[in-house]
Amino acid sequence: MARKFRRRKSLPKEPVVIEVESLSHEGRGVGRIDGKTVFVSGALAGETVEMEYTYSRGKFDEGKVIKVLSASEDRVEPPCKHYGVCGGCSMQHMSVDAQIAHKQEILKEQFAHFAETEPEEWLPALQADLLGYRRKARLGVRYVTKKERTLIGFREKHSNFLADIDSCPVLVDKISNLLMPMSQLIDSMEGRQFIPQIEVASGDNKYAIIVRHLKPMSESDKAKWISFGQTNDLVIYLQPKGPDTVHRVWPDNAVDAQLSYTHPAFNVTLNQEPLDFAQVNASINQKMVPYAIELLDVQSDDKVLDLFCGLGNFTIPLATKAKHVVGIEGVEEMVERGKQNAELNQLDNVEFYRADLTADLSKESWNQQQYNKILIDPARSGALEVINNIVRFNAEKIVYVSCNPATLARDTGELVKSGYKLVKAGVMDMFPHTTHVESIALFER
Template sequence: MSKRRRKSLPSEPVQCVVEKLSHDGRGIAYREGKIQFVDGALPGETVTAKVVGSRSKFDELRTLEVLEAAPDRVTPPCDFADLCGGCSLQHMAGDTQIEFKEKTLREHFAHFGGIAPEQWEAPMRSPALAYRRKARLGVRFVPKRDSVLVGFREKRNSFLADITRCEVLDPRIGDRITELRELLYTLEAHNSIPQIEIACGDDAAALVFRNMDPLSASDYGSLVEYGKSRDLHIYLQPKGPETVHRIWPEQGEERLSYRLPDFDLTLKFHPMDFTQVNADINQKMVKRALEWLDVQPGDRVLDLFCGLGNFTLPLARQAKQVVGVEGDESMVVRGRENADLNGLDNVSFHAANLQGDFTSEPWAKEGFDRILIDPPRSGAEEICHYLAAFGARRIVYVSCNPATLARDAGVLVSNGYRLVRAGVMDMFPHTTHVESIALFERGKG
């Protein structure tokens, strides 16, 4: 049987009139009745674009030239915005980015749950540059260039973008991309380090180098010296995540930390732990969540998917008792460490499977007055069916995926809760990522 021939793509640029924006931030146009997804184009614009992919129902294009610009088009703050896949909306004005994200949340509520909040909260914003404290950077030696690349992947392909700095990363790392490229080029292991994990706390930043092969004494010394000279913590990861270990500084606890000053708290974390990428938004988010929960001194509060205690410990400053539950045992340990660090004895942390009915667990039998839930992108549909059994007056749901928030909101509403307030939080400026928060109250308003 002969192989199907791959359809050749048009070699000449095509002209597109962009009508609207997709949820992933691409312009949508139509050509000969077929959908055109155009990277780098905004609604109302006329652009010339190159076809880079084709499917039966749509084509994928990349903007080459803007012939008629939209009023909300701006010059990207980063020189590599058109190439690097780390950001997708730098060509869009900040106010318009927020409007786009709120519109996305509204549409998901309408589509998945057929509901809307009684009140929309004003979007939560922060500085749009130098905000990102967690990231994974790819590393690749390119023999043809005799150079090492360090950065994010290019838009919609597997190649690493050739960048020399990153405007959205914490400057302790973002301003040092060129340095890292030069450092890695000098190593004997320049072809066997595929990635660097980045983690930044308030007072220190860490780099975790994934070394596929054992490092020579010379390479080891070079990384240590780089950490010393730049005041950076240096880690190696020879195999799985459990092998991550610090090589500089040589002494002291392997922890970074961040503060929540509104609650007089310091939280410590390992560089491989999950923490929020945007410290400014995180502080505002925690404050808003507690304000919406309206925790009273006699309340018993449940924090689901609690992690290392980002919400749990602030809740413990206000409630009689707080129970934090997490599926990852290592994060439960971290939560307990942070409770001890901050002198809190009215909080307990538990590991549990959060994919089913946990109402019979010993820590759950007394019920709860307030519930906070901050699930992963997959949401918590199954859990939401059980939350009504606790009798909580209020539930605050923090979400990183508007589709699963809308779906789960429908479950909570069907179980006797009202969607009272909701709003977006710009955790990831210049990207299409939509972080949001919603308040549910039991019974009639």
């Protein structure tokens, strides 16, 4: 049978006025026109705005603010001159206090919806640097023939085109200040049309650039990047194909290229490679780790299990307080990095193992031991499978660090069914000016 295609209804061309009733989880204003729900980018709850339609669906429409007719008291002047065009941030028009309140409300709603519970105590929001905080980023690159220059940055809102920006106030200052110099360097390259992406990664005092190139880079172009690294005190990597092809071209000495960051509260240093997962916001991370360990109430006779441990961001600090710590991670390279970081900090009471935490763990050697406290820091998909494996430890306390309130709430429901109570929870502003919600929760038997 031939499939029938419906012609897409053309969008109204004239702007319309809408009263914004609330805010969606994605940070868009929500209102109604002729009874139909409309999501409006750039609008805040309680505002009356003039908007234009950007998309129409069967059950709802989408639009963006053209003019604010009656502003919310939460509306502020965005700190970035490119805001509204660049899609990297979505909430710079909202005061920081209002952003936090919105994220706390999302967490509260998710606990109620998925777990039918809420914490006995709401923790105050953990906040730190609001600008210049982003130490890792993947930036799009495109040489635009019509403009005869290279664009570097994030995509435009509602578009696949790269935003034309010359700085980014949420990136660490060093990288933000290099956006235009990197653009000019690529302009001068023979292979300027074959650079689709640049990744940046920052340690406490070193900065790495990974240049993705789709065709072999000429010696002349490579020399330009090496010179750029020398001039700007950068570590330069090239990536001709997949992640396993990343290789350093400057400096020659691995010691001079080593990225690292410290946890001053524990007097430890962790080494990392530029593609390693690391918390994006260094200032929040320095507060978050001691905060989590304080909630876990780690004592000198505790045996602690750290799940989804990565390179040891929590594991190494935990080992300075506990009797013994075991870190479990699914990526072998991160397990090796964790072991190296334990050796770097001269800690002999910590072990690292690789394991698929979504699989059956009954035969794992580390799973035969007992732990009285557990820390979990999973990816966005959460920790549902591993929770069913670890409740048998009957740990007195579990601290769960989450980057997705929906999966945290879902997993909370499982922990509650297994005999735990949600004692404390709150948000951490890991990504200010975005709708990303980082949170932390304490469970007790």
